[in-house]
Every structure is written in C-alpha cells, then in structure tokens.
Amino acid sequence: MAAFSLSRLRFQSCFILLLSITFIVPVMIYVFGIRSEPSTVWFHNFAKLIRFQRVRKHTLINMTCLTRHNMTDRLSMESMTAVPVREASSICYHEAHPHNYRFIIDEPHKYEQENLFLVLMVPVAPHELEARNAIRSTWGNESVVQNKTIMVIFSLGLPGIEAEKQQEELRLESQQYHDLVQSDFIDSYLNLTIKTMVIMDWLATHCPQASYAMKIDSDMFLNLENLMSLLLRPDTPKENYMTGKVMWNIPVIRDKNSKWYVPKELYAEDYYPTYLLGMGYVFSNDLSEKIVEVSKEIKPFNIEDAYVGACLKRIGISPSTPPNPSQFKDYFSGKYKREEFASVITTILNSPQQLITFWQDLKRPT
Incomplete structure (x- = not known):
C-alpha cells in the first residue's frame, strides 16, 4: 500500500512538472518573440489583436467568399478586419457597417x-x-x-x-x-x-x-x-x-x-x-x-x-x-x-x- 502511494505521488509530481513545462515554454517563446521584434511592430500586432475583439453591432456586407474554395480570402479577411462570420448554406460573408471601419x-x-x-x-x-x-x-x-x-x-x-x-x-x-x-x-x-x-x-x-x-x-x-x-x-x-x-x-x-x-x-x-x-x-x-x-x-x-x-x-x-x-x-x-x-x-x-x-x-x- 505504501509502495502504491509512493508511485502515485511520483506520478502526480511528474504530471505537474510536465504540465508546467507545457505551459512555461510557449510563454517564454512568446515573450522572447515579442522582445525580438521592434516595438512598433509589437504595438501594431497588439492593436490588431484588440481590433479583432471588437463586437460588430450593425449589419452591412463584407462579402468574402461565395464558395468553399475561397477559404484563403476568408482567412485573410478574418485576420485583417476581424468581423464575425456567418454562414448561409454555401455562402460565408462578413457583417459590417461603415462605422465599424476606421x-x-x-x-x-x-x-x-x-x-x-x-x-x-x-x-x-x-x-x-x-x-x-x-x-x-x-x-x-x-x-x-x-x-x-x-x-x-x-x-x-x-x-x-x-x-x-x-x-x-x-x-x-x-x-x-x-x-x-x-x-x-x-x-x-x-x-x-x-x-x-x-x-x-x-x-x-x-x-x-x-x-x-x-x-x-x-x-x-x-x-x-x-x-x-x-x-x-x-x-x-x-x-x-x-x-x-x-x-x-x-x-x-x-x-x-x-x-x-x-x-x-x-x-x-x-x-x-x-x-x-x-x-x-x-x-x-x-x-x-x-x-x-x-x-x-x-x-x-x-x-x-x-x-x-x-x-x-x-x-x-x-x-x-x-x-x-x-x-x-x-x-x-x-x-x-x-x-x-x-x-x-x-x-x-x-x-x-x-x-x-x-x-x-x-x-x-x-
């Protein structure tokens, strides 16, 4: 019973260590990746990330794809304008109103x-x-x-x-x-x-x-x-x-x-x-x-x-x-x-x- 508890404790320790490494390494890469960029580039990327989170209230079109083979355009639009996508059968389009753009x-x-x-x-x-x-x-x-x-x-x-x-x-x-x-x-x-x-x-x-x-x-x-x-x-x-x-x-x-x-x-x-x-x-x-x-x-x-x-x-x-x-x-x-x-x-x-x-x-x- 004691051997089983010891094995269980070791397993828990290894699991926690592995989980910590899994979390810490990407964070370090991310942090050092930011530091390796010029401050203006980092700020631009951060601003783009903030814009991506904005909620669009009104509806006007930002048509990005009419069929599935236009997925490249869709990804490009999503990353640059950050407008929520809706799908209607084979159509995917973005909602947008002029005031959503700067x-x-x-x-x-x-x-x-x-x-x-x-x-x-x-x-x-x-x-x-x-x-x-x-x-x-x-x-x-x-x-x-x-x-x-x-x-x-x-x-x-x-x-x-x-x-x-x-x-x-x-x-x-x-x-x-x-x-x-x-x-x-x-x-x-x-x-x-x-x-x-x-x-x-x-x-x-x-x-x-x-x-x-x-x-x-x-x-x-x-x-x-x-x-x-x-x-x-x-x-x-x-x-x-x-x-x-x-x-x-x-x-x-x-x-x-x-x-x-x-x-x-x-x-x-x-x-x-x-x-x-x-x-x-x-x-x-x-x-x-x-x-x-x-x-x-x-x-x-x-x-x-x-x-x-x-x-x-x-x-x-x-x-x-x-x-x-x-x-x-x-x-x-x-x-x-x-x-x-x-x-x-x-x-x-x-x-x-x-x-x-x-x-x-x-x-x-x-």
Whole structure:
C-alpha cells in the first residue's frame, strides 16, 4: 500500500512538472518573440489583436467568399478586419457597417473648403498606381470647372499581397498628393459594397457641405465640362437626386460560376430594384447620409450598385434618367472619335494610357 502511494505521488509530481513545462515554454517563446521584434511592430500586432475583439453591432456586407474554395480570402479577411462570420448554406460573408471601419489614411483638412461643389470619389485598388496617376494628369487635375470647385479623392482598402511594402508606398503617395482615403477592410472585388458604403459614410461625415458627389471607377473617361453643364441646369434637383446609366428589370444571377452570383440567402427577389450602373453615377450629396442610415435596415449583398438601388428604393427615391442618356456610356467601341468624347460625360476605357492619350487629344487646340 505504501509502495502504491509512493508511485502515485511520483506520478502526480511528474504530471505537474510536465504540465508546467507545457505551459512555461510557449510563454517564454512568446515573450522572447515579442522582445525580438521592434516595438512598433509589437504595438501594431497588439492593436490588431484588440481590433479583432471588437463586437460588430450593425449589419452591412463584407462579402468574402461565395464558395468553399475561397477559404484563403476568408482567412485573410478574418485576420485583417476581424468581423464575425456567418454562414448561409454555401455562402460565408462578413457583417459590417461603415462605422465599424476606421480610416488609416485620411485628409483632415482638404475637405474643409466651404465652397466645395462636387466631390469625385474614385474606388481604386491599392496597387493601381498607374490608374491613379493617369487620372491625376487628366480629369482629376481640374479643380475648378465653370467657376465651381471640384475635389478628387481615391478610396481604397487594405492591400492583400505584399501588404507592408504596399502600405508604405501608399503612405508616401499620400504625403505627395494628399488625395487618398484608406479604410481597414481588405480591398477586393467581392468587397465593393463595403467600399461603396464607406465612400458614402466618408461623404456624409467629412464633406456634408458639398453640393454633389460622384462615384466613378478608375477606368473611366470623365468629361467634367459636360458633367458640370448637367449639374448646373436650372431643372437639375439639388436634393434626393441620383443619375447615370439607369438599369431596369435586371435579373439576379444564380449561377454559382458567375462573377455576379448572388444567392437567395443574400437577396431573395428574382430582379433587382432599378439602379444606376456603378461605373459612374452622380448624386446630390444629401443622399450620402440617407443611404448610410437606411442601409442598417437592408440585408447586404455583393452587387454594390444594385445594393445602392435597394437603399434608394427603401428611402422612396427613384434614380433619375439623365436628359441625354447617351452621355453615360458603358462601353468603348475600341475606336477613338474626338467628337464622341467631346459629347459624353463618361465612357469606359481599356487602360490608363488610353485615358491620357484621348484626354490630350481632346484638350488640344483646334
């Protein structure tokens, strides 16, 4: 009996020792691992950990994967934005509302102009420097048109690949041009709804004094003279107004292999509400706050322009058909015609170099 008690005591001692080693060794590795990092890196990681614990209250979309094979994107999103994941059959998506995101890069003084008339918000990927520079040297360089002040802001999220290097490049670019606004969501095609709603939130909170705003893609040609002529028409509404290329009776795509697939769990109707094609639409700036507020009541889905249309429908506003619908073109024939580009408001292009070439020709003396 004594031998049994002694053996039992030895077993308990060994177990406690083994348990202590199991606990202490990882802690020592963790502690020394932290000490081996620069203090700024440790602080950044700690801050990221704190952000991961935040509880998200409101629901707007941060679409990260539609099928299981997109698990890489899902993990990347979870680690960078820390938004709780819900699953609906084969879909996994993140809940998010614009106020859940903070601005990493911002321009706290640029939007303080009291006479600001039009803000051009350009969603662009972090790596698309060539597109940003092409805009800066063409229509983005026009700060006053028809005696009205215009401001251009590039909106972007977090880089996914080579994040540290790209983030530093963005910081230097911001210091040089002062036209970047970056928020802490992963920048991807499936997150365009998040990007659009962050744009709306930025306009509502940072530029409420602007009369109009435009969301315009980075691959677009924009004729500001024609746009300003439209906005300055006596019959153009100053409130509850949004116009562009109007889309009616567009069916929801249920094919899982499609880039535009939306499952019934996210949007149950077979057709989208009337909306404006996301390549470029202009609106009275009072709508920014209204869209953000009503979005809290609308289940999000990943087709950003149709989602804005759903917000407008809930508000009770219909998109306006422009006086000349042909001025908002959603295609480029591949052939440059000077008279055509002189008459449009927007046209999609194939490359940044095309924008520069066509712009230079359009502006040359005749």
